[in-house]
Amino acid sequence: MTDKTMSADQAVARLESGMTLGIGGWGARRKPMALVRALLRTAVTDLTVVSYGGPDVGLLAAAGRIRKLVTAFVTLDSIPLEPHYRAARESGAIELTEVDEAMFMWGLHAAANRLPFLPVRAGLGSDVLRVGRGLRTVTSPYADPSTGVREEFVAMPALRLDAALVHMNRADRLGNGQYLGPDPYFDDLFCEAADAAYVSCERIVDTADLIKEGAPQTLLLQRSSVTGVVETPNGAHFTSCVPDYGRDEAFQKLYATTGHAEFAERFLSGDEHAYQRAVQAWQKEGTP
Amino acid sequence: MRTTRAEYCVIACAEAWRGDGEVLASPMGLIPSIAARLARRTFSPDLLLTDGEAMLVGPDGTPEGWLPYRRHLTAVTGGRRHVMMGASQIDRFGNQNISRIGDWERPARQLLGVRGAPVNTLNNATSYWIPKHSPRVFVERVDMVCGVGYDRAAAAGPSAARFHRLPRVVTDLAVLDFATPDRSMRLASVHPGVTVDEVRAATGFALTVPDEVPSTREPTDRELELIREVIDPTGARDREVPPAGRDGR
Numbered sequence: 001m002t003d004k005t006m007s008a009d010q011a012v013a014r015l016e017s018g019m020t021l022g023i024g025g026w027g028a029r030r031k032p033m034a035l036v037r038a039l040l041r042t043a044v045t046d047l048t049v050v051s052y053g054g055p056d057v058g059l060l061a062a063a064g065r066i067r068k069l070v071t072a073f074v075t076l077d078s079i080p081l082e083p084h085y086r087a088a089r090e091s092g093a094i095e096l097t098e099v100d101e102a103m104f105m106w107g108l109h110a111a112a113n114r115l116p117f118l119p120v121r122a123g124l125g126s127d128v129l130r131v132g133r134g135l136r137t138v139t140s141p142y143a144d145p146s147t148g149v150r151e152e153f154v155a156m157p158a159l160r161l162d163a164a165l166v167h168m169n170r171a172d173r174l175g176n177g178q179y180l181g182p183d184p185y186f187d188d189l190f191c192e193a194a195d196a197a198y199v200s201c202e203r204i205v206d207t208a209d210l211i212k213e214g215a216p217q218t219l220l221l222q223r224s225s226v227t228g229v230v231e232t233p234n235g236a237h238f239t240s241c242v243p244d245y246g247r248d249e250a251f252q253k254l255y256a257t258t259g260h261a262e263f264a265e266r267f268l269s270g271d272e273h274a275y276q277r278a279v280q281a282w283q284k285e286g287t288p
Numbered sequence: 289m290r291t292t293r294a295e296y297c298v299i300a301c302a303e304a305w306r307g308d309g310e311v312l313a314s315p316m317g318l319i320p321s322i323a324a325r326l327a328r329r330t331f332s333p334d335l336l337l338t339d340g341e342a343m344l345v346g347p348d349g350t351p352e353g354w355l356p357y358r359r360h361l362t363a364v365t366g367g368r369r370h371v372m373m374g375a376s377q378i379d380r381f382g383n384q385n386i387s388r389i390g391d392w393e394r395p396a397r398q399l400l401g402v403r404g405a406p407v408n409t410l411n412n413a414t415s416y417w418i419p420k421h422s423p424r425v426f427v428e429r430v431d432m433v434c435g436v437g438y439d440r441a442a443a444a445g446p447s448a449a450r451f452h453r454l455p456r457v458v459t460d461l462a463v464l465d466f467a468t469p470d471r472s473m474r475l476a477s478v479h480p481g482v483t484v485d486e487v488r489a490a491t492g493f494a495l496t497v498p499d500e501v502p503s504t505r506e507p508t509d510r511e512l513e514l515i516r517e518v519i520d521p522t523g524a525r526d527r528e529v530p531p532a533g534r535d536g537r
Binding site: 026053071072073074075080081085086089090091092096098099100101102103105120121122123124125126127128131147149151152153181182183184185186 | 434
């Protein structure tokens, strides 16, 4: 059995400029933030990022690493608009392929199933088709039995990824990944849609212990679709990673209201340990 | 205590889910959330509600089911859902924008993104809640069509129009719908204290106005009690819509 454990820096060292990178989680929920921070310590740039966007997109955009973005939204959840993403868009720095939430999911399904597209009703009549850079439609070969109509759908192209980054609550050294919160989001699809998938987790446990943590259906990721496993405690910070921890709202507010240069100087100039120490120091300051 | 503007808004939003039966009510925003819970506790007891995350819950928050995002999207495409979304812009035929203001390549203001507006509008009943009715929101043309309106759905063909339905638009001034021959927006009722001319002035396109415009209905005593004492005891609704209307009327 292959031990796939590696450090965050070793994982991101396998990424290259120009790659199409999928990032799991949703908005400001269970984002692989430690891996994103590690990515910011490399020189990797010119990325096409595929994400249900949150501060992962904001941090990469602020650092100028994103050339193209495929998304349905970018939000911090409790703060509706992501300030760094907004600034990047309003300065024309990011090329955007904007698709609907469901179209995005079917794009991942298509890639995971090695199909060129999947038909979706969503998108017809909306401007995602107008701005969607080559989105085409497909006509059903089957007539509707009641109307005789052969329906037309959007042919959502596969969102095939060079690499995926996701964060789990638990994983074993082989790449079996487990979520313990209420929502898996789409992290299994990101891994299955990617040529290489790097999974960070709160804690690496023995394989036999996975099933002690949660019911069988919490075992979201199979090792056959995982390339590397990284143990990064508090690695989704400042997004939520329930039940291990909720979103750090105070810190997220700091992130959203601080200029990127100042934020990066204080929190992103060292390694992950330095980040976690700096966050703790900031939290102590706020406690009388 | 007389009924406040915010309470008329809650009633008008709750009415969106009347007669919907056993479908998921997806309110976005504060007043629609109060309204969906009110409808669930009164005239639409079979509605499904979520905790805003991945659980289906009863009125007291007791979980009754699991609805993570991927299954939520099936509730959408399966049609057993009625969503009430917000709108940064909305036009005469119900086309809605939450994505951006200005150019596509370099927007003047980047907003949320299309989110699920395209899939919602083509698949399940979609109503809108607009807390501040103004010509900036009610525009002749939206900058990006996220939620699909009646004209665009019809033009996009039978697959787009098949399940498309926009039951109502509720604002702090009025209730609007699309019950006209050409499916353009119509004034359905004004909240007590609001005049038809005020609504016209706050709308940036020609609104269809019937000869007789009714008032939004009064809440029952039971509904007021539920709003004030059970669902929103802290009065959060008044922060979204000021008690006497926007100008203290």
